[in-house]
Amino acid sequence: MTTLSVPLHFGGVLKTWRKRRGVTQQQLADLSTVSVRAIRDLEIGRVARPRHDTVRLICDALGLTGRARADFQAAAIQLDDDRSWLHEPPAPPPAVFDGLIGRSAELAALDEALAGGQRLIGLIGLAGVGKTRLALEAVASWHAADRLPVLWSAYAGSRDDTVSAMIRTALSAETSATAKIGASDQLSALVRDRDTILVCDGYDGRDTSALDVEAVGSLLRACRGLRILVTSRSPLDPGGAWLLPVGPLGVPADGLDLDLLRDAASVRLLLRHVRRERPDFDLDAGNAAQVAAICRRLDGLPSALAAAAAWFLFYEPSALLDRIESDPFAVVADEAPELRSVIRAAVGGLPPEELALLDAVATVDSPFSIAAVAGVTGLGPGTAARLVRRLCLRGLLRAASEDGGREARFTVLSLVTDARKTAALLPEQPPIASLRHA
Numbered sequence: 001m002t003t004l005s006v007p008l009h010f011g012g013v014l015k016t017w018r019k020r021r022g023v024t025q026q027q028l029a030d031l032s033t034v035s036v037r038a039i040r041d042l043e044i045g046r047v048a049r050p051r052h053d054t055v056r057l058i059c060d061a062l063g064l065t066g067r068a069r070a071d072f073q074a075a076a077i078q079l080d081d082d083r084s085w086l087h088e089p090p091a092p093p094p095a096v097f098d099g100l101i102g103r104s105a106e107l108a109a110l111d112e113a114l115a116g117g118q119r120l121i122g123l124i125g126l127a128g129v130g131k132t133r134l135a136l137e138a139v140a141s142w143h144a145a146d147r148l149p150v151l152w153s154a155y156a157g158s159r160d161d162t163v164s165a166m167i168r169t170a171l172s173a174e175t176s177a178t179a180k181i182g183a184s185d186q187l188s189a190l191v192r193d194r195d196t197i198l199v200c201d202g203y204d205g206r207d208t209s210a211l212d213v214e215a216v217g218s219l220l221r222a223c224r225g226l227r228i229l230v231t232s233r234s235p236l237d238p239g240g241a242w243l244l245p246v247g248p249l250g251v252p253a254d255g256l257d258l259d260l261l262r263d264a265a266s267v268r269l270l271l272r273h274v275r276r277e278r279p280d281f282d283l284d285a286g287n288a289a290q291v292a293a294i295c296r297r298l299d300g301l302p303s304a305l306a307a308a309a310a311w312f313l314f315y316e317p318s319a320l321l322d323r324i325e326s327d328p329f330a331v332v333a334d335e336a337p338e339l340r341s342v343i344r345a346a347v348g349g350l351p352p353e354e355l356a357l358l359d360a361v362a363t364v365d366s367p368f369s370i371a372a373v374a375g376v377t378g379l380g381p382g383t384a385a386r387l388v389r390r391l392c393l394r395g396l397l398r399a400a401s402e403d404g405g406r407e408a409r410f411t412v413l414s415l416v417t418d419a420r421k422t423a424a425l426l427p428e429q430p431p432i433a434s435l436r437h438a
Helices: 010-021 025-032 036-043 052-062 066-077 104-115 131-146 162-171 177-191 213-222 258-263 265-277 288-297 302-313 317-326 339-348 352-361 370-377 381-393 414-419
Strands: 120-124 150-154 196-201 226-232 242-245 397-399 409-412
Touching: 010 025, 010 036, 010 052, 010 066, 010 177, 025 036, 025 052, 036 052, 052 066, 104 120, 104 131, 104 242, 120 131, 131 150, 131 196, 131 226, 150 162, 162 177, 162 196, 162 213, 177 213, 213 226, 242 381, 258 265, 258 288, 265 288, 265 302, 288 317, 302 317, 302 339, 339 414, 352 370, 352 381, 352 409, 370 381, 381 397, 409 414
Parallel strands: 120 226, 120 242, 150 196, 196 226
Antiparallel strands: 397 409
């Protein structure tokens, strides 16, 4: 990926010292006899090279002496001479090496959100569901169509270039306030008011990887052309964020004929991975039912399907299905070793009312309706619908296939049920009755 180089930003140094002295831009202008507009332009990076006299006057007004004065003057001198970093070709997103399967609806929704002016978009779902891959496809399309620059920051990963590190410093909740000011100023100077896409991949809203809500809002206010796309396992806190749940791929219903089965997104993805192990493998009448069952049993979760595909080198579909029925997590352990713990953590981190509802719907025949949930829990339909929606957003429930009925139906992921069988590892949850009047 082409990255934009980031010069030492004098404006960030100026702003840091002004705030340390506790003066406003107007007060600094009065003290230094430099116009308030000039100080504002320096702080936001609009002025490329401050004049020597301007730097001297500001130093005097801030009372800088010795090493502090020398560092301040050096920051002004070391600015990028030609500012060529502002004129580099728009940076593309990271490269992808395979085609995206089964996400046309999500891509259309993202395109509509971007066209509609949404500036903070969250892709929410379980680890391994394909949030990063979907984000890559979306931003690659936007970059190709409109030449939008793309700044990409993966919270955890091998890519740690200057821009990625700067984004993490500016927007992560774990960053110190002092470091955040400088990084935020540099990021604002880099983006300015240009139309730009910033991707925060894996900012999961928990522990150290949480986004700083205030920093995100400040950056969006400072950079009027900026759009931010976040991938996360849990819903974002900032109000006004547009959230798109990213669920597993669609799984085939029982009894589909061979042609329809080949069109199912989860089957297509599984077969693509299988043929890397067994190029001669083909879906036929003898194995179709077992292949479909494997996709259903693994919930169409892309990471689980990729992991299971490796076993096709050793087992026929019927034998592999038996192993998955016995312990799906053992089958995927080599390729997706953290899947069980990730699901347990997702369930264990639920708010009490959501955890209690998830426990309650385990007793309801699937797929279940909102009316059924309300009936078994005693909650009002509105409350039941709100909690079901939250669990869908987290990727623990999924909408069932359309059956022509008037009311949507839902089901708990099979892997969620499997992971919860070792209940001793989960926190004790209150009964649903205790939440009816909460």
